Amino acid sequence: MADPVTLAVSTVIFALRPHPTTRLPVLWTPLVRRIRAPHQGKWALPGGPLGADEGLAAAAGRTLRETTGLTPRYLEQLYAFGSLDRAPSAAERMVSVIYWALVRAEEADAGIESVNVRWFVADELPELAFDHALILEYALWRLRNKVEYSRIAAAFLGESFTLAELRAVHEAVLQRRLDPANFRRQIEASGRLVPTGEFRTGGRHRPARLFRHDESIELADNGPLTGL
Amino acid sequence: MADPVTLAVSTVIFALRPHPTTRLPVLWTPLVRRIRAPHQGKWALPGGPLGADEGLAAAAGRTLRETTGLTPRYLEQLYAFGSLDRAPSAAERMVSVIYWALVRAEEADAGIESVNVRWFVADELPELAFDHALILEYALWRLRNKVEYSRIAAAFLGESFTLAELRAVHEAVLQRRLDPANFRRQIEASGRLVPTGEFRTGGRHRPARLFRHDESIELADNGPLTGL
Known part of the structure; x- marks a missing residue:
């Protein structure tokens, strides 16, 4: 025993x-x-x-x-x-x-x-x-890795967001600037975002397209453990 | 207590x-x-x-x-x-x-x-x-997810391998056929593979380029916990 x-x-x-x-x-x-x-x-x-x-x-x-x-x-x-x-x-x-x-x-x-x-x-x-x-260091490291391949960044955002808002989350997590054109290409290639058909208007900027995450991808990704 | x-x-x-x-x-x-x-x-x-x-x-x-x-x-x-x-x-x-x-x-x-x-x-x-x-179901699900975004498949291979060998591992894990040209493009885009400069020869096939994984990427990815 x-x-x-x-x-x-x-x-x-x-x-x-x-x-x-x-x-x-x-x-x-x-x-x-x-x-x-x-x-x-x-x-x-x-x-x-x-x-x-x-x-x-x-x-x-x-x-x-x-x-x-x-x-x-x-x-x-x-x-x-x-x-x-x-x-x-x-x-x-x-x-x-x-x-x-x-x-x-x-x-x-x-x-x-x-x-x-x-x-x-x-x-x-x-x-x-x-x-x-050590635990916090590990959690920061996991978050900074996971933001690159999952939809985890969405947890910091509302239901819909612009690409610039999503990039700002990635930049804040990673603590470095990301090239806007490269970021757009990577996000588009990932297939994780769905355009809502709506636009963010107001301010001095052009209207910006709003996106949401593909809801078939779980935010907290527990696979067979969901609901346990 | x-x-x-x-x-x-x-x-x-x-x-x-x-x-x-x-x-x-x-x-x-x-x-x-x-x-x-x-x-x-x-x-x-x-x-x-x-x-x-x-x-x-x-x-x-x-x-x-x-x-x-x-x-x-x-x-x-x-x-x-x-x-x-x-x-x-x-x-x-x-x-x-x-x-x-x-x-x-x-x-x-x-x-x-x-x-x-x-x-x-x-x-x-x-x-x-x-x-x-349930634990085995969860482990299979994690493996099938992780093979898509990490170098975990390398654990099933030797030090160097051809793209066809790596694709065979992915196909066996995922239990579905992968298009060879798409697979090559995705692997190349990931930046995880390094050509060894050598070729696999023999058999009836053309010599095939050998690759290894970028060794700066850990196989078992424990970040700050490495060596614990």
């Missing part, structure tokens, strides 16, 4: 909001200040122990709601961390199943913020509890 | 081998017959409880070696399964972290096979223990 393990479920949440200095959109993530030992006073991912009567995704959703007030549309399992040195004491074994969630800026704005719950620029984090700095 | 959880680590292994009837290459997977209750006599994924002194990936590698004799080059975490109904008794809570591995046919041939360890065609499985049928 195996030694029992303590299982925690935590969630990395990303939203795009303006950088406090540059005002350009960058990734932000909410963290929770630990109010007890170990690592008391340090910032940590929202999460907590797995409840006896809930599944993994349900635990992620619950702890997110409780700490940040968020109920993201995009909530997906990211990775299970279980190396030997991550429990607070050597006698304990702690495995964390990490979920990740992407929310739009409006959702992030409507969430809870308090002295113990605060949003940080994801590339400018304070010292974090446990191995949460 | 959370209720303790029993944590198991199991691995889905895939290899391409000829189908027993059609002789065309198809995905196979090794399973282990359970020699004790619950689900005694049913086939299950190779795996077992997490040892007190090993990380998750180490547990996957160890149980694989012990049951199948395999030490795959490609071993990656797939998903953590933790729904409430998956433990044998209602009093227990069982979470399984699943890894997946891809091996070449020669490696599969060199593995252990016995009355209690047998390879099956992945789309023609017997009744499986626990929720392992």
Whole structure:
């Protein structure tokens, strides 16, 4: 028989909001200040122990709601961390199943913020509890990879958007400029976008064609696990 | 404090081998017959409880070696399964972290096979223990998705290969014919292949250019977790 393990479920949440200095959109993530030992006073991912009567995704959703007030549309399992040195004491074994969630800026704005719950620029984090700095580094890396081959960027946008708005999301996630003509070609070749037939008008610009993502492609891509 | 959880680590292994009837290459997977209750006599994924002194990936590698004799080059975490109904008794809570591995046919041939360890065609499985049928369905779905956007197919090939050999792997994984000219265009556009400068000669065919994958792209793509 195996030694029992303590299982925690935590969630990395990303939203795009303006950088406090540059005002350009960058990734932000909410963290929770630990109010007890170990690592008391340090910032940590929202999460907590797995409840006896809930599944993994349900635990992620619950702890997110409780700490940040968020109920993201995009909530997906990211990775299970279980190396030997991550429990607070050597006698304990702690495995964390990490979920990740992407929310739009409006959702992030409507969430809870308090002295113990605060949003940080994801590339400018304070010292974090446990191995949460590694977990965040991994989540950022996965997001920056996944934005290249999936419709994940849509989680930051409304139902319909212009190519310029979609490119701005990619640029904010990747933190680099993308050539507009190349971007348009790649997106068109991917076959993931459908024109809505409508246009964004107003301002000093020409009317811009609106697109939506092909809805036959799932936003959170769980295949046979959908609805589990 | 959370209720303790029993944590198991199991691995889905895939290899391409000829189908027993059609002789065309198809995905196979090794399973282990359970020699004790619950689900005694049913086939299950190779795996077992997490040892007190090993990380998750180490547990996957160890149980694989012990049951199948395999030490795959490609071993990656797939998903953590933790729904409430998956433990044998209602009093227990069982979470399984699943890894997946891809091996070449020669490696599969060199593995252990016995009355209690047998390879099956992945789309023609017997009744499986626990929720392992769902886990295998999920792993197949992930593989068939991932082959489209990553260099994962290389795990089934040697160091260098022709475009026709790579296409045969994609066709065997996806179980459908691919147009050779379209396939060549997509692979060239992906920028993932590098010509070795050498050619495969022999047989009745023209010499065929050999390629290898760009080695700056990791086979098992773990980003900041590499070496963990």
